Amino acid sequence: MNNTLSKLQNPNEQTVVAQTAYNAPNGNQFFGSVSAVNSTAIFVNGVNGQQQIQLSTDYCNLFIIKDEAFAGQTGSFLVPRERAQHFVKLSDASKADILTFPSLFMDTNKGYRRCANASQQFFYGLVTNFHEQGKCYKVFFQKLSVQSLFQSQLNENAVRLGINTNDGRDVLDETAWLIKQMDLRRALMSVGIYL
Numbered sequence: 001m002n003n004t005l006s007k008l009q010n011p012n013e014q015t016v017v018a019q020t021a022y023n024a025p026n027g028n029q030f031f032g033s034v035s036a037v038n039s040t041a042i043f044v045n046g047v048n049g050q051q052q053i054q055l056s057t058d059y060c061n062l063f064i065i066k067d068e069a070f071a072g073q074t075g076s077f078l079v080p081r082e083r084a085q086h087f088v089k090l091s092d093a094s095k096a097d098i099l100t101f102p103s104l105f106m107d108t109n110k111g112y113r114r115c116a117n118a119s120q121q122f123f124y125g126l127v128t129n130f131h132e133q134g135k136c137y138k139v140f141f142q143k144l145s146v147q148s149l150f151q152s153q154l155n156e157n158a159v160r161l162g163i164n165t166n167d168g169r170d171v172l173d174e175t176a177w178l179i180k181q182m183d184l185r186r187a188l189m190s191v192g193i194y195l
Contacts, residue, residue: 054100060184061103061127062163063139066175070105070123073143078136084177095130102184103127105141106151109172120151124195137177149193157191 068077090098106122125143132138151172154161158170162180171178185195 055102055126056097056100057183057186058181059097059101060180060182061098061101062171062176062178062180063103063105063141064108064172064174064176064178065105066108068105068107070107070141070143074128074141076138076140078133078138079177080136080175081132082135083175084137085179098130098179099127101127101179103141104154104184105143106154106172108174109151109155109170118150118152122149122151122154124149139177145195149195153191153193157193160191161187 063077063079065077065079070077103125104122105125107120110117110120123143124145125141127139128142129140130137154163154172155170158164158172162182163171188195
């Protein structure tokens with residue numbers, strides 16, 4: 001491994017401690033804890049030592065799931081297949097790529113047309129695994145947020161973040177799994193949202 005945790009000097013670095021099963025893009029599965037996050041990689045401590053996972057700066061996942069609390073640092077939830085954008089049958093390579101996409105997890109807006117409750121939060125994290133389960137995808141996640149992130153900030157910047165629709169709504173109004181072409185961290189920082 002070229003980078004080690006001790007070499008990280010990024011001020012945006014975060015520390016998160018939670019055990020989870022992680023499916024690395026190379027096909028290996030391991031249990032470990034995320035020890036650090038920077039703008040392009042996460043570092044996971046597991047039984048086989050530390051592994052570096054490069055995060056995509058080209059794509060991200062948005063999970064908007066009605067009445068889902070995303071409780072705990074790790075967990076899982078279901079997404080109806082018809083609410084998963086542009087998914088047909090995914091190749092193993094595509095599935096591995098999705099595991100490198102930084103992700104946002106949130107409940108649908110509680111008010112219609114870009115209105116979130118003042119306390120409604122979203123979370124930054126990663127998909128650690130997913131598979132088909134009946135007419136749904138079961139998605140496993142790991143939160144990486146270390147501070148409160150409020151969904152109203154996303155709504156206020158829907159146009160700049162490309163999450164608005166032509167009829168005045170934004171994509172946060174309905175259950176969906178979207179894959180967006182954007183450098184998520186850079187896009188959020190451009191509107192004053194720091195992870």
